[in-house]
Amino acid sequence: MTQSRWSGTKDLTPAQRREGLVERTGLDAADLQALEPTDGLTVDAADVLIENVIGVLGVPVGLATNFIVDGEGVFVPMATEEPSVVAAASNAARWAHASGGFHTSSTGPIMQAQVQIVDVEDPQAAKSRILERRDELIASANEVDPLLVKLGGGCVDILPRLVDTADGIHVVVHLVVDVRDAMGANAVNSMAERTSELISDIAGGTARLRILTNLADRRLVRARAVFTAESLGGPEVADRMIEGAAFAEADAYRAATHNKGIMNGISAVVLATGNDTRAVEAGCHAYASATGRYTALSHFEKNADGDLEATLEVPMPVGLVGGATRSHPVAQSNVKIIGAESADRLARVITAVGLAQNAAAVRALATEGIQRGHMTLHARTVAVAAGAQADEVSEVAARLVASGTVRSDKAEEILAILRSEQG
Structure with a gap:
């Protein structure tokens, strides 16, 4: 098991940190060479990734230490320009050591696409007709990506909804897709486009928008950690942290900054691994409003032993195949450092980092202040x-x-x- 506990990293040079990482993980030094700017993303390589390239913008990549996620030690690269983020996550991960680190669960890699149908005369009946031909629609969607189906994924369900808009009732059909180790945008968008004509024929209307939703509420990841009162600085500190978290749950103004702290950790790892930061951030903030009001994504409680137990549940649509994750050399190195062999494992590590970041920020606010x-x-x-x-x-x-x-x-x-x- 990787020994993620590593003291004194702040006193090392970047080269020494990479050498130490090789010693602690068994990675080859060549796996980390792309982290050198001269060997990372070249302008020519960037020109393939996006359009109208004029250069490359560098962002510092720091190494979060001390993490144990589901019993496995892990080092986590974080790409961020903000001081204190990497140190705070590492400190909170150390506080969780006494209780075994971070424990996670997930709902699996399920994404959804929406097909909007307008001008439907009988929306209730149209919804029923669509459900009657569910199997046909699933089969049609799965013709788009036979490899995904072969790997155990593909469209698994069809869910029609009626959405009352200013333009009347729209029939909105969700394609529910197991995307395996992909983020899934390309797969679900292609399925939505392939099936839209058939759906509109069944509904008796006209297909309009056909695109994924970034509210990935069927791709949830949960992280939990116990922080002993002693590790936090005493029972009074734990109580103050619980008070601060309760404030964030009750007040949208506080929740916005509370959740931003969570995203400091999450977005830094998402970016470091070449995933879509905007998709993850949009999904998380939308999920924070799922009850009809914006609230905190995390919850802090005192358990029977008097220790602080923190939990976080967020949508986490990240992947290991396709996009920059496979084509950006620095992203490839960072994925190797994490050692994630599946998108699900990567999502669990990212969520654990988000919870650690949150705990560190709330503790700082509850004691000496964030500044x-x-x-x-x-x-x-x-x-x-x-x-x-x-x-x-x-x-x-x-x-x-x-x-x-x-x-x-x-x-x-x-x-x-x-x-x-x-x-």
Whole structure:
């Protein structure tokens, strides 16, 4: 089993961290070579990925440590520009060690496409007609991707709905598809287009929109972790965290920022593995409104032992085949680091990271406040922006933190003093 507990990583160079990762995971050094900018995504390779390419934008990839997910140690690459995110996730993962880390479950890789039918004279009867020919529609959808069916996936159900719009009642047919290890957008969109004519004939209307829904509420992943009161700093801290989480559940203004903290972790891993951050974010925020009001995606409770038990349930449409995950060399390296052999495993790890990120943020808010830790790590970025060179950054950052003022003007002042001291 990978030993994900790794102390002192902040004091290593990037090259030393990669060397340590090779030692701890058994990966070949060549598997991580794409993480070097000179060996990563080239402009020519980028020109194949999207249109009108003019260059490549680099985003830092940090390594979250200490994670145990369903009994397996795992290192998690996170692509983010925001200081404190990687450190916070790693710290929260360490707090969960005493209780076995993160425990997850999922509903499987089920995605849905929608076919909108308008101008239907008898929508209730049309819904019944569609259900009567369910098997025929499933068979038609599965003609699109016989390989997916061979792998055990494919269209598994047809669900018609009546949606009352400003333009009258629309018949909306959901194609429910097991997409296996794909994110699934291409598969379900193709199935929707293939079946739309048959559906419109059955309904007696006209097919309009034919596209997937990013509210992947049949592709849910759940993560749970127990944080002992001792690991959090005592029973009072656990109680304050539960109070903070209750605030997020009750108030949409707080929930928006609470959930943003969750997405700090989730989006960073989704991006690092070449998956669709916009699809995941849209689905998660839509799911937060599933009850009719926007609320927190996570829940914090005190268990019978007096410890904090945290849970998170989110839609997680990520894949390992197709798209940038297979064509982006850095994404390939990051997937290898995680060691995910299925999209389901990747989704579980990502959700665990989201819960860890959330726990770390709520604890910070419940104790010293979010700014202390964040600004300490942000100080390095401010130092660089002020003009500090490589051998000056650490000293300028340390003096910024000691001054209690982490601002660019203060950094410039400190840098000038440092350089005068060095003659």
